[in-house]
Amino acid sequence: MIASTIRLRPGIATLRAGMVALALAAGAIRAEAATPPLPAPIVKTLGNGMRVAVFSNSRLPLVQLQLLVPAGVTSEPKGEEGIAYLAVEMLRHGSTSRDPQEFTAEVARTGGSIGSSLGRDYATVSGMFLARDFETGIELLSDGVTYPVFDPLELKRVQSQALRQQFQRMQNAGAAADDQIWQLVFGDHPYGRPASGLWGPVAGLDAGRVREFWAEHYHPDRAVLAIAGDVTPERAFAAAEAWFGRWGGTATATPAPPAPKPARGVRIRIVDRPGAGTELRLGAATPASGGADELALLAAGALLGGAPARRPAGERTLYGYELRTGYIALAAAGLFTVGCTVASDSVGNAVRALSGDLGDLGQPAGPDDVAGVKRLIKNTFPMAFETLDSWTSSCLAADFHVLGAEFFERYPERVDALTGAGIAAAAQRWLAPSQLAIVAVGPARQLVPQLEKFGKVEVVRSDTSARAKAAAPPGPGAAAAVRGSAPTAAQRARGRQLIALAIAAHGGLAKLRSIKDSRVEAIATIEMNGQKLEGNMVQARREPDRMVFITEFGGIATRQTLNGGEGWQLAGAESVATAMDPENLDALKSGFGSDLHHLLLAAADPKALVWARGTQKLDTLTALVVVVAAPGQAERTYYLHPRTHRLIAFDQGESGPQQGFLARRKFSDFQPVGGILWPYHEDRLLDGETVMRVDVRNVRFNSGVPDAAFEMPSTGPKPSR
Secondary structure (H helix, E strand, O other): EHHHHHHHHOOHHHHHHHHHHHHHHHHHHHHOOOOOOOOOEEEEEEOOEEEEEEEOOOOOOOEEEEEEOOHHHHOOOOOOHHHHHHHHHHHOOOOOOOOOOHHHHHHHOOOOOOEEEOOOOOOEEEEEHHHHHHHHHHHHHHHHHHEOOOHHHHHHHHHHHHHHHHHHHOOOOHHHHHHHHHHHOOOOOOHHOOOOHHHHHHHOOOOOHHEEEEEEEEHHHHOOOEEEEEEOHHHHHHHHHHHHOOOOOOOOOOOOOOOOOOOOOOOOEEEEOOOOOOEEEEEEEEEEOOOOOOHHHHHHHHOOOOOOOOOOOOOEEEEOOOOEEEEEEOOOOOOEEEEEEEEEHHHHHHHHHHHHHHHHHHOOOOOHHHHHHHHHHHHHHHHHHHOOHHHHHHHHHHOOOOOOOOOOOHHHHHHHHOHHHHHHHHHHOOHHHHHOOOEEEOOOHHHHHHOOOOOOEEEEEEOOOOOHHHHOOOOOHHHHHHHHHOOHHHHHHHHHHHHHHHHHOOOOOOHHHHOOOEHHHHHHHHOOOEEEEEEEEEEEOOOOOEEEEEEEEEOEEEEEEOOOEEEEEEEEOOOOOOOHHHHHHHHHHHHOOOHHHHHHHHHHOOOOOOEEEEEEOOOOOOEEEEEEOOOOOOOOOEOOOOOOOEEEEEEHHHEHHHHOOEEEEEEEEEEEEOOOEEEEEEEEEEOEEEEEEEEEEEEEEOOOOHHHHHHOOOOOOOOOO
């Protein structure tokens, strides 16, 4: 589950937030050992069908609100992966009565917080307030949920946040391994994708469609509101009726998510990433929540660190690295995982050891091991009640999975009933080594020989993870794969017509084809972490596949050169050029085709799939949108000026280390150069934020870029312009 919270502004809000923090700290001091469960809730159903559960406890002067709606990842239509995340996030970005700034400011004035989170099965919106501000807090929460405004500008910010989260997870080896094991175990099932969605659909959704999703899935008769803390049931129900009672609408019946199709045999995926260490995950699908084997599988995970005949009981390391196990049961299925960070040359041995450990779990553990595991589970059980947030979350989850009112009361009793034979039987059913999914994030060159002994190996590059491939597969048909249906003949015809108009607007196809080489000199300004750094940039291209890219920032010059299928670079004080690694070479190849000249020629290629996708707001313009999937290239989205048909922007998934991460380039200040209308200003954006501005000083076509410019020197000519 992913979550986020409104950040409070300084000033009075900080003082009020400090009061909340002090209250929490005082509570932590009082909760010395295992915190006893709060009393059973008093439940009431409002006239509109919404259920309200009140957990009254005056230990702290705080009230926790948590609203659950079954609108998680499993509710998303195919081709709109990420819409559930955008919908729940937008519920704290303003309402019809408060703009986003007013909404945030009012939350801040209370010193409380409002947050949202999305899981695979459901979404939650929560708030924490001082008890004296309870009525204000519940009114704010209800206003955001029942009267959201879905402001397009705010949606762009939320989309940018989702894309940034995806990119950060892709760059983090551990997070990437966690995401990949879900995908490998569950495949095309909704459980197989991350809660923040896929970058292609996330970037393409508009405010109107997100509003439609909210209207389809957010209804009071599908929602449960938990209120816990220093509030009487009478006061809580009165406030809930006053503010959530106005929420109207009735949900249509929706089918439960289908159970994932069982996988057959060992599946192995390597995410190629250089480095000495590898993130390793082994996983297996398990039954849905409430299954008879749920506690036994939890116990199996606890036993795994000291699996019989492998390592001493209680040892939680493998080859000196911490061993991590995980088990989560959802509405349609569960996932059991074990993983660690391990030296890349030891991954084969680690897989062999862990597979053996899982196999050994199929044999009954000794009485002492079983007793220790049962003691561990019972001792950690009270952690579900240590805070108001964890208590309400646990109770809402139990309610959602229909575990019964006696679930928590009978939990210790059910743990006591566990036996070594029962744990072993559950492990045999669900954790058989012959049915494992194996993910390794590390250097494929080292990993493939070690892992191919266990089965067929799939290798994906770190910049082309399954998430990015599902979002934007390269080549013809990419658009259809992303959006779930092929473009119609009318869309293709309209796309070709718009591209013809764009080419004519920039000087015509004959002029574009006459360019054999080009040289662009510019001032580039990098923006990062609130700071700006200005430098010089030169790009020289020669058809069909040669380019020199020179930058100089802070007195440090870097020269990258593409020479057909090879690349080399020279940086800083280095005197010897070095061959470019495959990832940077791919990025340079992509950069060769990212100027106006090559973008238009790629769209004019008869073999390219070109189709119109309607219109989309781009800054102050409603741009015409054309999708282009040229042979051998990733799909790009072109934005054309609605009147002049000039190419004013394009989106793509970056090649190289950032593929799968949405990049945008915006063109402006068009000036004629040799009969071609050329942009003299360019903004380069990553996940919605400007990272570079380019102001062109000079453009020359067919000036004769020499062959020597592309040859790799053996010793030091320093980059020169």
